[in-house]
Amino acid sequence: MSYKHLSTSSDHASLISSYDTYLFDCDGVLWSGDEVIAGAKEVLQRLRASGKSIIFVTNNATKSRRAYLKKFQSLGIQADVSEIFSSAYASAVYLKHVLKLPEDRKVYVLGMEGIQEELEDVGLKWCGGTSPEDNVFLPTLDFTSLLQPEVIDGKVGAVLCGFDMHMSYIKLAKAYKHITRAGATSGSPQAGESGGACHFILTNDDSTFPAKGGPWPGAGSLSAPLVFSSKRTPTIIGKPHQHMLDCIEAVKPFDKSRALFVGDRLDTDIAFANKGGIKSLLVLTGISTKAEIDADGAEVVPDYLTQSLGDLLAAFQ
Ligand SMILES: O=C(O)[C@H](O)[C@H](O)COP(=O)(O)O
Numbered sequence: 051m052s053y054k055h056l057s058t059s060s061d062h063a064s065l066i067s068s069y070d071t072y073l074f075d076c077d078g079v080l081w082s083g084d085e086v087i088a089g090a091k092e093v094l095q096r097l098r099a100s101g102k103s104i105i106f107v108t109n110n111a112t113k114s115r116r117a118y119l120k121k122f123q124s125l126g127i128q129a130d131v132s133e134i135f136s137s138a139y140a141s142a143v144y145l146k147h148v149l150k151l152p153e154d155r156k157v158y159v160l161g162m163e164g165i166q167e168e169l170e171d172v173g174l175k176w177c178g179g180t181s182p183e184d185n186v187f188l189p190t191l192d193f194t195s196l197l198q199p200e201v202i203d204g205k206v207g208a209v210l211c212g213f214d215m216h217m218s219y220i221k222l223a224k225a226y227k228h229i230t231r232a233g234a235t236s237g238s239p240q241a242g243e244s245g246g247a248c249h250f251i252l253t254n255d256d257s258t259f260p261a262k263g264g265p266w267p268g269a270g271s272l273s274a275p276l277v278f279s280s281k282r283t284p285t286i287i288g289k290p291h292q293h294m295l296d297c298i299e300a301v302k303p304f305d306k307s308r309a310l311f312v313g314d315r316l317d318t319d320i321a322f323a324n325k326g327g328i329k330s331l332l333v334l335t336g337i338s339t340k341a342e343i344d345a346d347g348a349e350v351v352p353d354y355l356t357q358s359l360g361d362l363l364a365a366f367q
Pocket residue numbers: 075076077078107108109110111213254256257258259260267268269270
């Protein structure tokens with residue numbers, strides 16, 4: 051399977067005229083950390099002026115949609131919260147509306163404010179995460195603090211793990227106990243019960259994170275100790291998995307035949323588009339490289355390639 055390497059302004063103009071809905075990955079496509087990719091803002095402006103629909107789809111679970119909206123605004127990029135789909139939001143929607151986690155059950159979080167805020171926005175209680183009692187270092191080989199009955203909260207009905215820059219042994223130990231307790235893998239938690247079934251969910255499983263000076267260890271590398279120790283297979287929400295596409299289509303249906311996904315990562319963004327029957331454009335400002343798609347037997351190949359999102363400005367000259 052080959053791809054078209056966009057090189058002329060007519061290549062870019064032809065691309066723009068072929069699609070009505072543009073789905074954009076964020077980290078490595080629109081920005082690297084808080085540095086906007088050159089030309090990205092202007093391309094988005096031109097697409098909107100041309101009547102195109104814009105959807106943002108990020109596996110980055112560190113921010114809620116409302117926090118992302120502030121980031122877009124701080125970077126001078128026009129966006130509406132209804133256009134923003136993060137793995138934290140999709141995970142909260144999945145717990146609430148797909149798994150129908152009872153309201154008296156809690157979610158044990160390994161992650162940051164983005165996950166916590168999205169859970170709160172759908173009316174689900176959480177523990178762990180950034181709470182002070184779970185952000186301490188245990189005395190070496192002293193597990194006594196973990197043995198107090200109230201510490202491993204029997205009302206936890208799901209463990210949700212995402213990108214967490216404050217990952218710690220105490221969090222891993224508590225999460226491990228929840229997802230390996232008796233009955234954890236059988237069915238769904240029931241309202242009013244303690245203990246019993248406990249879902250194990252990852253917001254995403256990106257191995258690395260594309261930020262300045264990166265790549266850096268990503269969410270998938272942070273959840274690996276839990277997967278390895280528990281021997282449980284988690285449900286994964288973010289790209290390339292179907293749950294993210296289901297979440298988008300539930301609230302913002304679009305014509306896939308006239309949609310283009312722009313991403314920087316083959317095993318999440320381009321795989322997500324390929325699985326979803328959506329055309330894809332790989333940019334080289336994030337994780338994946340041209341050598342990877344040119345390699346013999348490359349399994350995931352985009353439909354189009356260009357160096358940077360800013361190249362699309364040529365279509366509007
Ligand atoms: O480790 C992670 O969580 C991911 O690398 C990061 O969130 C990627 O975000 P995206 O490129 O999907 O915007």
